[in-house]
Amino acid sequence: MTNLTPMVDLKKQYLRIKPEIDAAIQRVLDSTAFIQGEEVANFEQNFAQYNGTKHVISCGNGTDALTAALLALGIGPGDEVITVPFTFIATVEAIALVGAKPVFVDVCKDTFNMDIQAVESAITPKTKAIIPVHLYGQCADMEPLLCIAKTNHISVIEDACQSVGTEYTFPDGSVKKAGSIGQIGCTSFFPSKTLGGFGDGGALMTDDDALAEKLRAICRHGSIERYHHQYVGLNSRLDTLQAAILNVKLKHLDEFITARRNAATYYYKALSEVDWLELPAKVPYSTHTFHQFTLKVKNGKRDAVKSHLAKNSIPSMIYYPVPVHLQPAYRSLGCQEGDFPVSEQLCKDVLSLPMHTELTEEQLQYICQTIVNFPL
Numbered sequence: 001m002t003n004l005t006p007m008v009d010l011k012k013q014y015l016r017i018k019p020e021i022d023a024a025i026q027r028v029l030d031s032t033a034f035i036q037g038e039e040v041a042n043f044e045q046n047f048a049q050y051n052g053t054k055h056v057i058s059c060g061n062g063t064d065a066l067t068a069a070l071l072a073l074g075i076g077p078g079d080e081v082i083t084v085p086f087t088f089i090a091t092v093e094a095i096a097l098v099g100a101k102p103v104f105v106d107v108c109k110d111t112f113n114m115d116i117q118a119v120e121s122a123i124t125p126k127t128k129a130i131i132p133v134h135l136y137g138q139c140a141d142m143e144p145l146l147c148i149a150k151t152n153h154i155s156v157i158e159d160a161c162q163s164v165g166t167e168y169t170f171p172d173g174s175v176k177k178a179g180s181i182g183q184i185g186c187t188s189f190f191p192s193k194t195l196g197g198f199g200d201g202g203a204l205m206t207d208d209d210a211l212a213e214k215l216r217a218i219c220r221h222g223s224i225e226r227y228h229h230q231y232v233g234l235n236s237r238l239d240t241l242q243a244a245i246l247n248v249k250l251k252h253l254d255e256f257i258t259a260r261r262n263a264a265t266y267y268y269k270a271l272s273e274v275d276w277l278e279l280p281a282k283v284p285y286s287t288h289t290f291h292q293f294t295l296k297v298k299n300g301k302r303d304a305v306k307s308h309l310a311k312n313s314i315p316s317m318i319y320y321p322v323p324v325h326l327q328p329a330y331r332s333l334g335c336q337e338g339d340f341p342v343s344e345q346l347c348k349d350v351l352s353l354p355m356h357t358e359l360t361e362e363q364l365q366y367i368c369q370t371i372v373n374f375p376l
């Protein structure tokens with residue numbers, strides 16, 4: 001096999017848009033304006049327009065975005081924030097870092113997203129916010145969640161780090177982009193994300209003018225006027241170089257998403273007959289942008305399938321091998337094995353296949369053939 005694929009092919013994507021990217025980088029180098037400036041303001045405007053949200057506040061990474069969101073809502077010690085244990089650690093880390101207590105609800109076994117029915121019983125008088133995670137590029141079911149939040153006067157912060165460009169459809173037919181649905185949406189431009197820079201980056205989205213001003217201040221050391229500090233803040237900015245790169249890549253985002261969907265369509269078709277696999281579920285209320293193509297391997301054979309792929313030089317990943325409630329760093333929360341059985345089982349069953357914008361039919365065919373040939 002001459003043309004193997006990595007898990008994510010950033011090199012080939014760069015080469016495809018190299019002239020545009022190189023020109024954008026050169027522009028920043030020529031200006032020597034490396035912090036803030038026009039490129040950052042332009043990107044914030046363009047990204048707000050793409051998402052249909054009034055304000056975008058760029059920041060250093062997705063974890064900072066989550067932290068800033070919690071700080072802006074005044075959440076801290078004594079408060080509880082509901083989220084899921086089947087996510088990247090940053091979702092929960094941000095809650096812990098502001099001094100609040102993460103409270104978990106399990107996820108649904110088919111969508112991998114928050115089990116909305118479990119939310120109500122996790123609410124206490126201390127609950128200040130809920131953070132649904134739109135995992136792998138598909139939205140959690142937001143409409144019923146927003147109803148619960150509204151009834152209980154709780155804020156919703158979306159972790160949209162894996163779901164840039166994903167669309168949620170409300171029961172009345174209206175459509176919103178992931179990250180523009182709750183009070184605040186958070187996203188990441190880590191290089192491997194669906195909209196990735198060439199380094200770290202992140203952004204916050206909100207329609208609320210006052211929150212936007214506060215978020216902007218919090219990301220700039222809590223200051224609105226320079227050297228006057230209203231809030232305890234962060235030093236969290238999107239580099240101008242990253243903004244310039246992201247301005248180029250944002251123009252291609254819908255093509256990138258189409259390329260991911262085409263690869264996913266191939267996987268669905270080629271693997272549909274494999275009865276020991278469960279392919280990612282599609283839901284009526286959300287599109288899927290396939291940040292990951294994550295399937296479940298039945299019969300406890302996940303690790304064997306992973307080694308079989310590796311032996312045939314095909315990379316695959318486990319997102320995530322350990323649920324957050326069983327991570328050593330979060331032991332003090334007092335959770336035990338068995339507390340969130342769906343998340344725990346998913347950690348044993350899930351496997352993510354190579355997924356990016358540059359997958360060729362030849363590569364997809366080889367990956368799928370290798371899976372079909374696995375001697376179960």
Ligand SMILES: *Cc1c(COP(=O)(O)O)cnc(C)c1O
Nearest residue numbers: 061062063088090091161188190
């Ligand atoms: C990537 C990611 C984050 C954190 O983003 P960084 O930019 O790496 O800080 C948070 N939550 C989820 C679900 C992510 O996938």
